Amino acid sequence: MSEAALTPSPARPARRAGGARVRGESRLVQAILIAIALVFLLLVLGLPLASVFVEAFRKGWDVYLEGLSDPDALAAVRLTLLVAAIAVPVNVVFGLAAAWCIAKYEFRGKTLLTSLIDLPFSVSPVISGLVYVLLFGAQGWFGPWLKANGVEIIFALPGIVLATIFVTFPFVAREVLPLMQSHGTADEEAALTLGASGWRTFWTITLPNVKWGVLYGVLLCNARAMGEFGAVSVVSGRIRGLTTTMPLHVEILYNEYNTVAAFAVASLLALLALVTLVLKTLLEWRYADHLSANGKH
Amino acid sequence: MQAAASRWRQPSILPGFGLALGVTLTALCLIVLIPLAGLVLKAASIGPAEFIAIARSERTVAALRLSFGAAFLAALVNAIFGMLIAWVLVRYRFPGRRLVDAAVDLPFAMPTAVAGIALAAVYAPNGWVGSLLDPLGVKVAYTPLGVAVALVFIGLPFVVRTVQPVLEEIEPEVEEAAALLGAERLRTVFTVVLPAVFPALITGFVLAFARAVGEYGSVIFIAGNVPMVSEIAPLLIVIRLEQFDYAGAAVVGVLMLLASFLLILLLNLLHGGLRRRYGHV
Amino acid sequence: MTRKRLRRLFDYAMAALALAFCLAVTAGARAQTVELLNVSYDPTRELYRAINAAFAQEWKAKTGKTVTIRQSHGGSGAQARTVIDGLNADVVTLALGGDIDAIAQRTKKIPADWQKRLPNNASPYTSTIVFLVRKGNPKGIKDWGDLAKPGVGVVTPNPKTSGGARWNYLAAWAWAKKANNGDEAKTREYIAALFANVSVLDTGARGATTTFAQRGIGDVLLAWENEAYLVGEEFGAEKFDIVTPSLSILAEPPVSLVDGNVDAKGTREAAQAYLDFLYTPKAQAIIAKHHYRPMKPEAADPKDMAQFKTIDLVTIDKDFGGWTKAQPEHFGDGGTFDQLYKPKR
Numbered sequence: 001m002s003e004a005a006l007t008p009s010p011a012r013p014a015r016r017a018g019g020a021r022v023r024g025e026s027r028l029v030q031a032i033l034i035a036i037a038l039v040f041l042l043l044v045l046g047l048p049l050a051s052v053f054v055e056a057f058r059k060g061w062d063v064y065l066e067g068l069s070d071p072d073a074l075a076a077v078r079l080t081l082l083v084a085a086i087a088v089p090v091n092v093v094f095g096l097a098a099a100w101c102i103a104k105y106e107f108r109g110k111t112l113l114t115s116l117i118d119l120p121f122s123v124s125p126v127i128s129g130l131v132y133v134l135l136f137g138a139q140g141w142f143g144p145w146l147k148a149n150g151v152e153i154i155f156a157l158p159g160i161v162l163a164t165i166f167v168t169f170p171f172v173a174r175e176v177l178p179l180m181q182s183h184g185t186a187d188e189e190a191a192l193t194l195g196a197s198g199w200r201t202f203w204t205i206t207l208p209n210v211k212w213g214v215l216y217g218v219l220l221c222n223a224r225a226m227g228e229f230g231a232v233s234v235v236s237g238r239i240r241g242l243t244t245t246m247p248l249h250v251e252i253l254y255n256e257y258n259t260v261a262a263f264a265v266a267s268l269l270a271l272l273a274l275v276t277l278v279l280k281t282l283l284e285w286r287y288a289d290h291l292s293a294n295g296k297h
Numbered sequence: 298m299q300a301a302a303s304r305w306r307q308p309s310i311l312p313g314f315g316l317a318l319g320v321t322l323t324a325l326c327l328i329v330l331i332p333l334a335g336l337v338l339k340a341a342s343i344g345p346a347e348f349i350a351i352a353r354s355e356r357t358v359a360a361l362r363l364s365f366g367a368a369f370l371a372a373l374v375n376a377i378f379g380m381l382i383a384w385v386l387v388r389y390r391f392p393g394r395r396l397v398d399a400a401v402d403l404p405f406a407m408p409t410a411v412a413g414i415a416l417a418a419v420y421a422p423n424g425w426v427g428s429l430l431d432p433l434g435v436k437v438a439y440t441p442l443g444v445a446v447a448l449v450f451i452g453l454p455f456v457v458r459t460v461q462p463v464l465e466e467i468e469p470e471v472e473e474a475a476a477l478l479g480a481e482r483l484r485t486v487f488t489v490v491l492p493a494v495f496p497a498l499i500t501g502f503v504l505a506f507a508r509a510v511g512e513y514g515s516v517i518f519i520a521g522n523v524p525m526v527s528e529i530a531p532l533l534i535v536i537r538l539e540q541f542d543y544a545g546a547a548v549v550g551v552l553m554l555l556a557s558f559l560l561i562l563l564l565n566l567l568h569g570g571l572r573r574r575y576g577h578v
Numbered sequence: 579m580t581r582k583r584l585r586r587l588f589d590y591a592m593a594a595l596a597l598a599f600c601l602a603v604t605a606g607a608r609a610q611t612v613e614l615l616n617v618s619y620d621p622t623r624e625l626y627r628a629i630n631a632a633f634a635q636e637w638k639a640k641t642g643k644t645v646t647i648r649q650s651h652g653g654s655g656a657q658a659r660t661v662i663d664g665l666n667a668d669v670v671t672l673a674l675g676g677d678i679d680a681i682a683q684r685t686k687k688i689p690a691d692w693q694k695r696l697p698n699n700a701s702p703y704t705s706t707i708v709f710l711v712r713k714g715n716p717k718g719i720k721d722w723g724d725l726a727k728p729g730v731g732v733v734t735p736n737p738k739t740s741g742g743a744r745w746n747y748l749a750a751w752a753w754a755k756k757a758n759n760g761d762e763a764k765t766r767e768y769i770a771a772l773f774a775n776v777s778v779l780d781t782g783a784r785g786a787t788t789t790f791a792q793r794g795i796g797d798v799l800l801a802w803e804n805e806a807y808l809v810g811e812e813f814g815a816e817k818f819d820i821v822t823p824s825l826s827i828l829a830e831p832p833v834s835l836v837d838g839n840v841d842a843k844g845t846r847e848a849a850q851a852y853l854d855f856l857y858t859p860k861a862q863a864i865i866a867k868h869h870y871r872p873m874k875p876e877a878a879d880p881k882d883m884a885q886f887k888t889i890d891l892v893t894i895d896k897d898f899g900g901w902t903k904a905q906p907e908h909f910g911d912g913g914t915f916d917q918l919y920k921p922k923r
Contacts, residue, residue, distance in 0.1 A: 025482060030389050037385040038397070040378045044450050045403050047425055048415035055418060090324075097320035105314050107306030115561050116325060122557035123333075124511025125409075126531040127550045130538065131332035134339050134547065138664030138685065141335055147664065155665045165328055188311055198312035220405065227408025229514030230531065234538070237665040238650045239615060247410040247514070252651070254414055254518075255784040256623050257812040259792070266411040273406035280406075281399040421793045439778055439795055521778040521789075524736070524919070536781065539656035539739045541680065542911075 067261030095172025103180035129234025155237030371448030379456025409514030452505030654741030673741020687838025
């Protein structure tokens, strides 16, 4: 199996769909297989998504808007945006730096470094919260020192941001890395030989080459950052209107029998997911070649 | 410094290696490695005997078995249906195909807590699907089966998005040749297509599995959270934490961390590094 | 995309970052008004929403200052843990004394004799444990003994993390001990049979109520009296019946100042006034309205008082030797709950 074949490319229209009869299934088999696939998707994805909106609008628009205009709900929206506004840029800077040194240089320990960057992907979100509690909690390693100096991390914004950065850590790096690798170093070397400075080379050659990958990574990173529940719930302290992000606020409302408001806030998040999907699909259709490492190079 | 550096890395005229590596390592250490080291230290602080006692306690074993068992089952379901969905999307044309194609990524973008309450609403005995299954004696929500359903939701795109591009790359000529040589359609699929996509399928399976093992947000809403029955390992961590049992939480955490690390290692062994998996893959 | 536009994009990102930090800083700095944080247990959400509004009004009238009270709710044990881990609570209002004891022991932010500082064991109200069953009581559940019968689905939160569940457990224990004339082995047998019927064990009282009322799981919910009434209000009284067992436990959810935190934040005055307010007739009336048994029944609306049935109540101090004894004996690692809870596979 070649590496290229394993390097997935963005969803493309099926070029050979319905192609040569000689290898196709009968119409009946096709219809059955399509039906099975669609029913499965409906059960796993369609119905849950639909239920969010049905439950949210169960009692009509007024109740829906009331649920969203609650000051605590608005505070949760603000906090969620704030957390994403910090976590995403941090991950962009990190992702570009990591991709740059892994893609453009050969050094020992590269595989290990790549694996470590991947690690947060498979670490349970609960653990990503737990580690910060153990580190910065009042009973933790640095807790007493932080307390003495009046620094709040756990149960405050910094803790939530840290946990969010942890869970979204590999997202940008992983999107940009294959692109940078596929472009090689020839362009940058040429620019440097012509006398451009390192930064200038980065801004004019490297970044434009991977910009769609960065955007793509930002999109995914943002979706996860705004939607993270497990990690944030461990470090949040659940102070209504202060340290509850939107997913946590959904849980709180849900536990207050305020189902409509819970699903109203959930519908905002679902909407965010849908917008993310639309943008992502647009990116894939328009810039498929720029996004896929084996596209043109 | 330069001379020392060049021993472990090949020289390059590109500048900025030091800066980029510095930023990378600093972020990696501050955000990931030091906190994880803290976890390991905490778990180690209770001594090996105690560690093994907690690790082998009935409840820990049951929680880990559920987390891994349900994740395995979910990944298996995803492998089968993900393969089917990828096949249908690549090979057939039907109205709304592009929409379905885009919709497969929904679990990537959907917050897990939202997925959890939505799945619970649909699969509870009084929900849309649950009310149909209940007369048949099948209970999904609040049982281990519910855990698996949530994990299927979480893992689905991983399989579809790893298999799909490989299916697209398969040259039709091979299949045509097999057909011309008189092979039945089913046999062609199993002897020509399946072997070609198998590595991708395995990768997708492991990805879905790795993601599912640690999943928390979507599961707690739909699992019954009964100790030893429907209590997943991440929830056990939270419960231990809530009982002031920091070391107990850390032990379960370390065990899961170990599993995560092994899975990532396995993935890297599978094909020397993962690629673009989080999105469309 | 040109280099300039990329740079501008980068500038925007940096500006957003800067803005974010400014917001964070200003959020911390706007301390013109007093802000209190009340860390409470699960079912008190509605109660404290009403109390907080009343107190803010009174505080404004009395001192001219504005006070905002932030709320955090969860399983009682879980909430105590977050305070121990550093959540900056001014007051804790938890489900049972044992959880506040834990904060006192582990952080030294609360003096050991905290329960003596306010009247009535620092409990402005009490409550008890009752059964909530489906309308018409199809399984015929009348008393604790019926819960252990085969085929009855019981819903209770997890005694390890939920305060309410610990009261549930002890009430069941007290009944069984009395019914078996103090025979410990038979009591244990009963508890084991009861918990063998438990199908869902949520971490907090709220989760359990949602499971029972909203998701339709189980035949009987062991619930706080106040929670049982609230379910009727929220989901329709026509769907449920409340069954009062022959014997239950006097549940005393206590409150305390977190001295270490209020002194660091300079909020002692307001926090103390807040706790004192809970004992005023005004607050006591609100308490009764939310189905908690007020300490001063005379302050409550007699209509609200009519809802409370007289039940034979055991107490934690008399019958179980207080939380310092009951907590490790029943709910510690290897305690009776761990010994007796053997879920079916």
